[in-house]
Amino acid sequence: MxxxxxxxxxxxxxxxxxxxxxxxxxxxxxxxxxxxxxxxxxxxxxxxxxxxxxxxxxxxxxxxxxxxxxxxxxxxxxxxxxxxxxxxxxxxxxxxxxxxxxxxxxxxxxxxxxxxxxxxxxxxxxxxxxxxxYPAGQGSDDVRIGVSQHSLHDDPACGDTWQVAFHGPLLSALVIDGLGHGAEAEQAALAGARSFAEAPFDPPQTVLERLHVDMNGTRGGAVAIAQFDATQGTLHYVGVGNIGATLADAQHSHGLASLPGIVGGQYRKSQVFDYAHLNHHLLIMYSDGLQSRWNLHTYPGLVHRHPAVIAAVLHRDFCRGRDDVTVLVIDLEFSHA
Structure with a gap:
């Protein structure tokens, strides 16, 4: 899926x-x-x-x-x-x-x-x-993922894109922010999304390098890839450019690091960061259309709400209003339910 x-x-x-x-x-x-x-x-x-x-x-x-x-x-x-x-x-x-x-x-x-x-x-x-x-009789098999994705000034073209792929206990998530906004930024983001979809569960460094090749000739953009194994409770994360990411549980939040550069353009290096014991965490990934100076725990109880509600609250209160914006929220415990 x-x-x-x-x-x-x-x-x-x-x-x-x-x-x-x-x-x-x-x-x-x-x-x-x-x-x-x-x-x-x-x-x-x-x-x-x-x-x-x-x-x-x-x-x-x-x-x-x-x-x-x-x-x-x-x-x-x-x-x-x-x-x-x-x-x-x-x-x-x-x-x-x-x-x-x-x-x-x-x-x-x-x-x-x-x-x-x-x-x-x-x-x-x-x-x-x-x-x-959903249509009547179709049950409530909900995917515990929330997204708030908006183009600048309601432009039909959006330079942000995202994907989430599932395979058994494995999840692979992508967020791309094409450089700038409008049709050319969208072209860059879609080139990366097509590349990701070819093999989203390859090692994250391999996926990133493939995106870099396939986005060459476009404006390029910022890219972040997160791969989660629900059986092990482990996450591998790699990012280049200004995609933000946070892991949060009921008490704490931890920012994930991305290195400078432009995928499809030029970056010196990338690094995969590994995290463990994450079965009770949220993963929040967002483009730079969202301010980074927010803390989920200033909203009492919000961490326990549906990811779609969390994404909407963050967009409402921290959207910069001068770029495309994407907020992707994944409940790592229940996303496979």
Whole structure:
């Protein structure tokens, strides 16, 4: 199984007229992914409640949409409502009949029952609510990976890309930031992604050297590759350029080192770093469109939330706003569940 890059579609929410637009966009995405009328309607209802909740509780925010894939080939829809208002009480909002300020009052409890995967995080910085929906009867075989990927100014071309490949207990993850942004940066990133997909479980140094050859003739870019063995609890990491990476558990965070250079251009050397005893950790990889001065532990309890929620919180609070940005969050304990 290989998960490949898909841009996050962001729908602004600052006026009640946008609720209907969010509902229609979400329903069209579900239909395009093969949802039948009833299941697409379920996606539309969840989008309506999430969007309404943002407007009534926070006055402004956004709905993030993304297509999902699973190992069994089933396509799904991911919806995340994101706002920056003071947090709400989870237990109240999960109660049917409770309204955060004038919605239909069906409560997020109804949203959680409609979605195969549901999670939320709320504090003084704001709230993020996640719903992942698949066609009825398809179960809740969730891949514990979260992604927030955005191009600068909503350009159709994105210079960032990512992939995550699975093979039994093995996982191999890639993040590329093509130099600059726009179509030429995207061309560089896609050349690297195609090269990675040929053999993602080759030794990481070998994969990096192959990317360097295959990205030659493009702008080149920053590259990071992480390979995790769930049986051994070990991770091998190599990076060239300004891709950031962090390993985090409930108490501590540890940054992973990348060396200077441009893959496909010029770099003097690379080094594979090895880490052990990681079965209860998160791996977070991100392009330099995200500020690096963040600490997951300043958000109480966030480390225990779904990786998609974590990615959305980091994007909300630390996006620089002047480049493409990708945040990839992998739960190393449950990504194979």
């Amino acid at each position: 290989t998960l490949t890059a898909s841009l996050t579609q962001v729908l602004a929410l600052d006026d009640s007229s946008q609720v209907g637009h969010a509902r229609r966009v979400a329903q069209r995405l579900a239909e395009r992914l093969g949802f039948d009328e009833a299941d697409a309607g379920r996606v539309a209802l969840v989008a309506t409640e999430l969007a309404s909740n943002v407007l009534k509780h926070a006055q402004r925010g956004a709905l993030h949409l993304r297509a999902l894939s699973r190992a069994d080939g089933v396509a799904g829809v991911e919806l995340l409502s994101v706002d920056g208002a003071a947090g709400f009480d989870r237990s109240q909002c999960m109660t049917d009949g409770f309204s955060t300020g004038g919605t239909q009052g069906i409560g997020l409890g109804s949203v959680s029952r409609s979605a195969q995967v549901f999670d939320l995080y709320s504090d003084d910085h704001g709230s993020v609510v996640l719903a992942r929906l």
